[in-house]
Amino acid sequence: MDKGSTVYVGKPLSPREDLALVQGQGTYVDDFHFAGMLEAAFVRSPHAHARIRAINLDAALALPGVCGIFVYSDLPTDARSFLPALGDPSLNIITDPILADGEVRYVGEPVAVVLAEDRYVAEDGADLVAVSYEPLPASVALERALDPDAPLVHPETGTNLVGERTWATGDVTGAFGNADLILKEVLRVHRGTSSPIETRGIVVFPETRTGFLMVWASTQSPHRVRDMLAALLRIPVHQIRVMAPAVGGGFGPKSGVYPEDFLIPWLAQRLGRPVKWIEDRREYLLCARQERDQVHRVEIALSRDGRILGLKDEFLYDVGAYSSTIISPWTTAYTIPGPYRISNLSLTLRLAFTHKVPTMTVRGAGRPQAVFVMERLVERAARALKIDPAEIRRRNLITPEDIPWDTGLTTREGERVVYECGNFPDYLNRVLEKIGYDRFRNEKKEAGRIRRGIGIASYVETTGMGPYEVARVALDSNGKVTVYAGTAPQGQGHQTVLSQICGEELGVDPAEIRVITGDTAFIPFGIGTFASRSGVTAGNAVSMAARSLGRRLREYASREFSCPADRVFLAEGKIHVEGEVPHVLSLSQFMGQLLQHRPERKQQIIGPPLLEESAVFTPDRHSHAAGAHAAIVEVDLETGGVKILRYAVVHDCGRVLNPIIVEGQIQGGVVHGIGNALLERVAYDENGQVLSGSFMDYLLPTAAEAPRVEIGLVETPSPVNPYGIKGVGESGTMPAPAVLMAAIEDALRPLDIFVRSVPMSPEELLNLIDSAKNSVAS
Amino acid sequence: MARHEIQVTVNGVQGVYRVEARKTLCDFLRHDLGLTGTHAGCEHGSCGACTVLVDSVPVRSCLMLAVQSHGSRIVTVEGLAQDGKLHPLQKAFADHHGLQCGFCTPGFLLTLVYLLGRGKRMGEEELRRELSGNLCRCTGYQKIVEAALDAQAAQAEEKS
Numbered sequence: 024m025d026k027g028s029t030v031y032v033g034k035p036l037s038p039r040e041d042l043a044l045v046q047g048q049g050t051y052v053d054d055f056h057f058a059g060m061l062e063a064a065f066v067r068s069p070h071a072h073a074r075i076r077a078i079n080l081d082a083a084l085a086l087p088g089v090c091g092i093f094v095y096s097d098l099p100t101d102a103r104s105f106l107p108a109l110g111d112p113s114l115n116i117i118t119d120p121i122l123a124d125g126e127v128r129y130v131g132e133p134v135a136v137v138l139a140e141d142r143y144v145a146e147d148g149a150d151l152v153a154v155s156y157e158p159l160p161a162s163v164a165l166e167r168a169l170d171p172d173a174p175l176v177h178p179e180t181g182t183n184l185v186g187e188r189t190w191a192t193g194d195v196t197g198a199f200g201n202a203d204l205i206l207k208e209v210l211r212v213h214r215g216t217s218s219p220i221e222t223r224g225i226v227v228f229p230e231t232r233t234g235f236l237m238v239w240a241s242t243q244s245p246h247r248v249r250d251m252l253a254a255l256l257r258i259p260v261h262q263i264r265v266m267a268p269a270v271g272g273g274f275g276p277k278s279g280v281y282p283e284d285f286l287i288p289w290l291a292q293r294l295g296r297p298v299k300w301i302e303d304r305r306e307y308l309l310c311a312r313q314e315r316d317q318v319h320r321v322e323i324a325l326s327r328d329g330r331i332l333g334l335k336d337e338f339l340y341d342v343g344a345y346s347s348t349i350i351s352p353w354t355t356a357y358t359i360p361g362p363y364r365i366s367n368l369s370l371t372l373r374l375a376f377t378h379k380v381p382t383m384t385v386r387g388a389g390r391p392q393a394v395f396v397m398e399r400l401v402e403r404a405a406r407a408l409k410i411d412p413a414e415i416r417r418r419n420l421i422t423p424e425d426i427p428w429d430t431g432l433t434t435r436e437g438e439r440v441v442y443e444c445g446n447f448p449d450y451l452n453r454v455l456e457k458i459g460y461d462r463f464r465n466e467k468k469e470a471g472r473i474r475r476g477i478g479i480a481s482y483v484e485t486t487g488m489g490p491y492e493v494a495r496v497a498l499d500s501n502g503k504v505t506v507y508a509g510t511a512p513q514g515q516g517h518q519t520v521l522s523q524i525c526g527e528e529l530g531v532d533p534a535e536i537r538v539i540t541g542d543t544a545f546i547p548f549g550i551g552t553f554a555s556r557s558g559v560t561a562g563n564a565v566s567m568a569a570r571s572l573g574r575r576l577r578e579y580a581s582r583e584f585s586c587p588a589d590r591v592f593l594a595e596g597k598i599h600v601e602g603e604v605p606h607v608l609s610l611s612q613f614m615g616q617l618l619q620h621r622p623e624r625k626q627q628i629i630g631p632p633l634l635e636e637s638a639v640f641t642p643d644r645h646s647h648a649a650g651a652h653a654a655i656v657e658v659d660l661e662t663g664g665v666k667i668l669r670y671a672v673v674h675d676c677g678r679v680l681n682p683i684i685v686e687g688q689i690q691g692g693v694v695h696g697i698g699n700a701l702l703e704r705v706a707y708d709e710n711g712q713v714l715s716g717s718f719m720d721y722l723l724p725t726a727a728e729a730p731r732v733e734i735g736l737v738e739t740p741s742p743v744n745p746y747g748i749k750g751v752g753e754s755g756t757m758p759a760p761a762v763l764m765a766a767i768e769d770a771l772r773p774l775d776i777f778v779r780s781v782p783m784s785p786e787e788l789l790n791l792i793d794s795a796k797n798s799v800a801s
Numbered sequence: 802m803a804r805h806e807i808q809v810t811v812n813g814v815q816g817v818y819r820v821e822a823r824k825t826l827c828d829f830l831r832h833d834l835g836l837t838g839t840h841a842g843c844e845h846g847s848c849g850a851c852t853v854l855v856d857s858v859p860v861r862s863c864l865m866l867a868v869q870s871h872g873s874r875i876v877t878v879e880g881l882a883q884d885g886k887l888h889p890l891q892k893a894f895a896d897h898h899g900l901q902c903g904f905c906t907p908g909f910l911l912t913l914v915y916l917l918g919r920g921k922r923m924g925e926e927e928l929r930r931e932l933s934g935n936l937c938r939c940t941g942y943q944k945i946v947e948a949a950l951d952a953q954a955a956q957a958e959e960k961s
Binding site: 036038040041042043044045046047048049050051053054056142143217218219220221222269272273274303304305512514515516653683684686687690691692694695700717718719723725726727728729731732755 | 821822823824828831832836837838839840841842843844845848849877878879881882887891892894895896898899901902903904905906907910920925928929930932933934935936937938939941942943944945946952
């Protein structure tokens with residue numbers, strides 16, 4: 024489809040979801056309430072590692088209003104832990120027990136669940152549950168987790184090593200042998216949380232007569248929740264309906280299934296009463312899956328003129344206490360070379376158990392770490408070789424002539440990572456122009472307390488992962504169009520963009536099209552909304568289904584009015600028949616005609632009235648979004664405070680479905696990345712105690728820290744899917760830490776500061792400034 | 802547990818209710834009155850999602866007990882639209898896509914109703930500082946700020 028010819032796709036329609044939400048009319052999981060409903064509260068481990076000696080429930084059970092307390096031994100013997108994920112036999116996969124199985128392995132691990140008539144009483148009951156623990160030594164620091172004397176998280180396995188994986192391409196030894204310069208670094212990215220403003224939660228209504236379970240969950244993947252429940256509760260899939268109602272943000276961790284997602288439905292089923300659990304913020308910060316902990320020991324080989332000859336990286340990933348949700352480190356590996364022409368690469372990944380909350384995905388999911396590592400190295404090389412940071416990037420960026428570019432790396436699923444399109448030098452040049460790079464370089468800089476600096480970074484994001492997504496488009500008896508999709512948005516505007524795509528194919532105003540997502544009753548299969556995949560996968564699925572429906576409509580009309588199908592057009596919600604006698608019918612009139620009882624037409628019925636089409640889009644390859652960011656910051660030498668003065672983004676997400684939504688995704692992503700760069704740190708003490716259990720300790724960026732993000736969109740449709748879409752949800756987050764660290768260092772020049780770890784707090788920055796000053800003085 | 806009688810006016814409707822002393826204003830509004838537009842995001846006064854107006858002043862309803870609101874007038878997001886017409890701030894948020902998931906939105910709106918109600922014109926930097934008690938994880942704040950500045954400009958125009 025040629026961009027100029029679209030009526031709805033690509034247009035800046037105001038997201039239709041917003042109108043209800045500004046009136047407080049979104050229905051989130053905690054807004055469901057049923058008569059006779061019980062509420063749950065959890066008893067959670069206060070220790071990172073301990074043996075449970077005894078649990079005494081007497082006092083709690085005696086509390087009026089408490090209706091039941093359940094521990095590990097109460098669980099059905101065949102549903103005491105999650106089923107192991109399919110897949111990698113080379114990994115040591117240990118799934119979470121649904122409740123602690125006699126030992127606790129991270130602070131916050133669920134030990135018991137208390138049900139009561141309301142949440143206040145449930146929490147009182149949880150306080151009265153007396154658990155006697157025998158604390159055991161904990162393995163906390165990632166870099167010591169594989170030491171021979173490290174306490175083992177799962178002693179039965181004999182090691183904290185979950186697994187190891189290597190990638191290699193080209194001739195790395197040769198490249199390092201021919202290098203003019205080899206730089207070695209140890210780079211660290213610390214743990215963060217996703218912290219949507221709505222925590223997790225689940226409400227279950229059991230229909231006791233039929234055994235049917237209605238489940239509302241704050242999830243990014245209702246089908247995963249349903250399938251897990253069907254497997255563990257051993258009831259047929261059709262007897263479980265999981266709905267993601269309005270979801271107050273996700274950003275990764277809500278795409279997994281958790282012990283609570285089994286426990287609450289199981290209890291509702293067992294007790295025959297509705298049950299609700301809403302996570303509180305402390306629980307979220309303790310127990311919702313986290314991500315980002317990685318340590319990279321990396322070497323880069325360069326020629327004198329700044330060309331990257333090869334790269335070696337041995338990196339370590341913190342799995343946490345259970346290993347069923349490892350996703351990100353694979354993504355890190357194939358994202359490392361980014362937009363650079365690096366033909367000789369060797370990567371080694373080692374995964375380690377620690378006594379910390381298990382890790383999964385946080386917006387970016389392994390990619391921000393890769394961009395941080397690569398861009399830090401490029402920056403370091405620029406400095407060592409005295410080449411301008413923009414220039415050294417230009418010398419190494421893959422050019423349009425190199426495309427398709429085969430990175431030589433593969434995804435976890437074994438797909439070769441090949442960049443199918445993109446103009447990386449162009450993105451960099453555009454962002455430099457946008458931020459006024461040359462002008463800034465030529466300005467005279469202040470020498471006082473407040474210093475200004477500029478930083479840049481380039482990136483490529485692998486988007487639109489499979490395995491598939493499903494859509495169904497139906498025309499009802501009133502001529503109204505409904506789209507059903509297997510995705511489960513949390514603010515990404517799917518109702519708007521999917522209606523734009525459907526409207527385009529059927530010639531119907533998107534405002535007239537209903538879109539239903541996140542409901543397993545309406546669509547039997549779905550994957551969900553994460554990994555910058557929904558636009559690509561659901562977008563293409565909707566276009567395919569709508570196109571088939573349009574084809575059938577035209578066929579029917581051509582039969583009805585005896586004119587060739589190519590003289591039938593769909594536009595403005597009407598069927599236009601340009602036959603010998605022209606006809607214009609609204610879809611509602613057409614459906615009326617179709618559904619009419621017409622005995623005289625028995626032999627020539629125009630077609631079955633069930634006008635609906637389903638489509639499954641299975642991407643055979645990822646699409647690659649890419650771009651470049653630049654920022655100007657101000658650093659206060661006395662406080663270590665960093666203020667972002669300007670932040671510019673040039674991003675190519677392929678065909679833009681709705682620029683308002685794309686901008687919102689990028690702006691939000693960038694600010695999450697700023698949090699990762701400067702503020703957000705999940706902190707543990709040496710015993711594995713969590714020090715960041717509130718929003719006073721775990722800092723999210725506020726409006727005061729967030730810059731105005733200046734965005735330039737480039738549209739290079741991806742050839743790997745029919746609609747040319749590339750994902751956009753995570754791109755903003757990926758380069759922000761790299762950009763800001765480069766800008767901070769630039770601001771502090773001539774002090775020779777090189778940031779090797781994020782987040783960078785004011786205190787840590789002051790320490791770097793002090794040691795740089797001392798090294799100048801000495 | 803003992804219940805206490807309180808008299809409050811919520812969105813213009815006066816009522817007498819019996820609540821436990823420990824019940825937060827947020828839970829009272831959400832669960833006793835069914836006004837679920839007020840959202841609990843952190844329950845420790847940091848995120849601002851539960852912000853409502855108590856006697857015209859923004860209050861974190863997770864940190865105030867319902868009994869403490871006795872005798873006061875409360876406005877929640879449900880009370881912003883009048884006669885089916887959106888409040889200008891609601892309209893500005895919808896026009897500017899000043900939200901994504903919508904969970905923090907009611908808190909931002911009520912904070913802004915107060916800020917704009919002071920009649921003191923704020924520049925972007927001041928506005929951002931004033932909004933720093935409300936967390937949003939989706940938008941990066943830009944479209945929220947744009948919506949608020951637009952609503953402020955419209956308000957100034959109306960007055961002149």
